[in-house]
Amino acid sequence: MRATALFxxxxxxxxxxxxxxSHKLMVRGGFVRQFASGIYIMLPLGWRVIQRICEIIREEMNAIGAQELSMPTLHPADVWQATGRYDAIGQEMFRFKDRGGRDMVLAMTHEELFAWLASRELRSYRDLPQTWYQIQLKFRDEPRPKGGVLRVREFLMKDSYTFDIDEAGLEESYVKHIGAYDRIFARCGLEFYRVESDSGFMGGGQAHEYMAPSSAGEDKVAMCGSCGYAANVELARSTARTPTSANATPGDAALREVSTPEQRTIDEVSAFLHIEPSQLIKSLVYIAGEAAVLALVRGDHSLHENKLTRYLKSEVRPAHPEEVKEVTGAEVGFVGPVGLSVRIIADEALRPPGGAPRTYTAGANKEHTHLQGVVIGRDFEPEFADLREAQEGDACPRCGASLTMKQVIEIGNIFKLGSKYSLPLGATVLDEAGQERPIIMGSYGIGPARIAAAAVEQSHDDRGIIWPKSIAPFDVHLIQVQAKDPIQTQVAQGLYDRLAVEGWQVLWDDRDERPGFKFADAELIGCPVRVTVGKKAVDRVVEVEPRAGGAREDVPLEGGADRIRELWEASS
RNA sequence: CGGGGCGUAGCGCAGUUGGCUAGCGCACCUGCUUUGGGAGCAGGGGGUCGCCGGUUCGAGUCCGGCCGCCCCGACCA
Incomplete structure (x- = not known):
């Protein structure tokens, strides 16, 4: 395509x-434009990238026997009421009424609709298994869109759904998807990991997320370099390091109050009392449903709210300062577990080891006062649960090696749903014995725009994007230095035609601009191979150069196409 | 939802002790020159200063309300 004909x-x-x-470069390169908060226009270059990603997805989905279809995005509320998600989801779903006053929603995902279709059309175990997918818009009223195209309110998603007669069939479908997903992300040129994940509001059983490491990511994963354990920190298990400063006070030390005026945070208290943060108990008041609970982690650890939510099987929120006062009698900063009558859940790292129990310092539930010599099991009796967020350097729960933490972009996820959607929507089939059984479902998502953004995050330099060759908007960026020079035009046209015949997507910059302007644009846009037709065109010589770096070389026009192929193939 | 910031030409910004005709760079249009790393000169077009209301002789500038956008947190596939 000629640049003069391309927007x-x-x-x-x-x-x-x-x-x-990725946000800066995709805007600067003319790939996307923001329309409103979390709503983006895909310009021609951006849409080409998305299309190439979608083609890779289609090829791999079709290869595992998935069938593409297209679902509506405008839904009457009743399907969502049937599964309970209409009430469960809250403000993240766009809702409105149609002219007849009926409650409607914009689809944020499509489990309900696929299950609805299955319930109408699938009758017999002979109809199974099925794998259906679509590449369709989703709408989510994000509280805070961010990162350009990374977190938006309207976005394209490949979502597939599997329908099996039993768990064994689901397992097979799940494994097939793992294969397809591994190939898709590898073909898109991404560095990525498959990690264990929380199934969250999708419900169901086992779940994995595909994560692309990037500092722009919003998720964190814990990874073990030794055994391959990898999990979202939302549920990553780990063994905390034993603090080096084993406390000097023996476990039979008496409880004693100590005055800690204005010392509220872990840092303040540990500095004031000259003790390590790991000798403190961090006491956090949460409201779970209606009831207050006290969650405890070691002073050098952080609570992960999702873990508390999962353990309590209830939404939780931090208590407001007034509530803390009501529950404990003290203001935030002086809260502790001793003498409280609320439910107390302590992190596993606080569980007393064999032998002499450790003593801790905790808030005294009294203004400007802490308690020292606190012994868990003697002074209070908590429940134990895995509550703390895994940290860099913690021990792997499987092999004990050291865990590393990585910031990542979620680019895909896979869920075993079981019968969570098929049961309420009546998606059942008759088995061999004539027994009615709920269809066992799985659901699987990929965000094409997130793949594009993750690719840019992982592959760019200070001049612009370096697209993986599989998803670049064009394969070759052909720069004609002098747009008005008839010889250069003739050489460029000849090369363009030759490359087109060989199947290359070529962007021919024939604009009447200064050379520097065009070079800068080429580097910004980031196609894998740049070809320059300039002064040497009179000698039938052109210049080739890979975007990723490497030598700029002169090649005779006759061998140009071959050299371009070599450079393209050598690109990542 | 809590905290912070911003809103002046298409983009990036200056201008706020209240003052006359609102400015700079880039982009855009015309002409000439230029042409291997985002050109030069000359001329030119483009603004409800986010919106509504108020104070004032006079508001981009002060006051009140609202809207939009961004960042941190909370939340989230």
């Missing part, structure tokens, strides 16, 4: 409201 509005300066590298 590619590039910008020299970074947009003021962009933070992430």
């Amino acid at each position: 590619m509005p590039t910008i020299k300066e970074d947009p003021a409201d962009a933070e992430a590298a």
Whole structure:
């Protein structure tokens, strides 16, 4: 395609409201434009990238026997009421009424609709298994869109759903999806991991997420380099390091109050009393449903709220300062477990080891006062649960090696749903024995725009994007230095035609601009191979150069196409 | 939802002790020159200063309300 015929509005300066590298570069390169908060326009270049990603997804989905279809995004509320999610989901779903006053929603995912279709059309175990997918818009009223195209309110998603007669069939479908997903992300040129994940509001059993490491990511995963354990920190298990400063006070030390005026935070208290944070108990008041609970972690640890939620099987929120006072009698900063009558859940790292129990310092539930010599099991009796967020350096729960933490972008997820959606929507089939059985479902998502953004995050330099060759908007960026030079035009046209015949997607920059302008645009847009037709065109010589770096070389026009192929193939 | 910031030309910004015709860079249009790393000169077009209300002789500037956008947190596939 000629650049003069392509709408590619590039910008020299970074947009003021962009933070992430991918956001800046995709705007500057003329790939996307923001329309409103969390709502983006895909310009021709951006749409080409998305299309290439979608083609890879289609090929791999079709290869595991999945069938593409297209579902509505405008739903009457009743399907969502049937599964209970209409009430469970809350404000994240766009809701409105149609002219007849009926409650409607914009689809944020499609489990209900696929299960609805299955319930109408699948009758017999002979109809199973089925795998259906679509590449369709989703709408989610995000509280805070961010990161350009990374977290938005309207986005394209490949979602597939599997329908099996039993758990064994689901397992097979699940494994097939793992294969397809591994191939999709590898073909898109991403560095990625498959990690254990929380099934969250999707419900159901086993779940994994596909994660692309990037500092722009919003999730964290814990990874073991030794055995391969990898999990979202929302549920990553780990063994905390034993503090090096084993406390000097023996376990039979008496409880004693100590005055700690204005010392509220772990840092303040540990500095004031000259003790390590790990000798403190961090006491956090949460409201679970109606009841207050006290959650305890070691002073050098952080609570992960999702873990508390999962353990209590109830939504939780931090108590307001007034509530803390009501429950404990003290203000935030002086809360502790001793003498409280609320339910107390302590992190596993606080469980007394064999032998002499450790003593801790905790809030005394009294203004400006802490308690020292606190012994768990003697002074209070908590329940124990895994509550704390895994930290870099913790021990792997499987092999004991040291865990590392990585910031990641979630690019895909897979869930075993079981009968969570098929039961309420009546998606059942008759088995061999004539028994009615709920269909066992799985659901599987991929965000194409997140793949694009993750690719940019992982592969760019200070001049622009370096697209993986499989998803670049064009394979070859052909720069004609002098748009008006008839010899250069003739050489460029000849090369363009030759490359087109060989099946390459070529962007031919025939604009009447200064050379520097065109070089800068090429580097910004980031196609894998750049070809320059300039002065040497009279000698039938052109220049080739890989975007990723490497030598710029002169090649005779006749061998140009071959050299371009070599460079393209050598690109990542 | 809590905290912070911003809103002035298409983009990036200056201008706020209240003052006359609102400015700079880039982009855009015309002409000439230029042409291997985001050109030069000359001329030119483009603004409800986010919106509504108030104070004032006079508001981009002060006051009140609202809206939009961004960042941190909470939440979230």
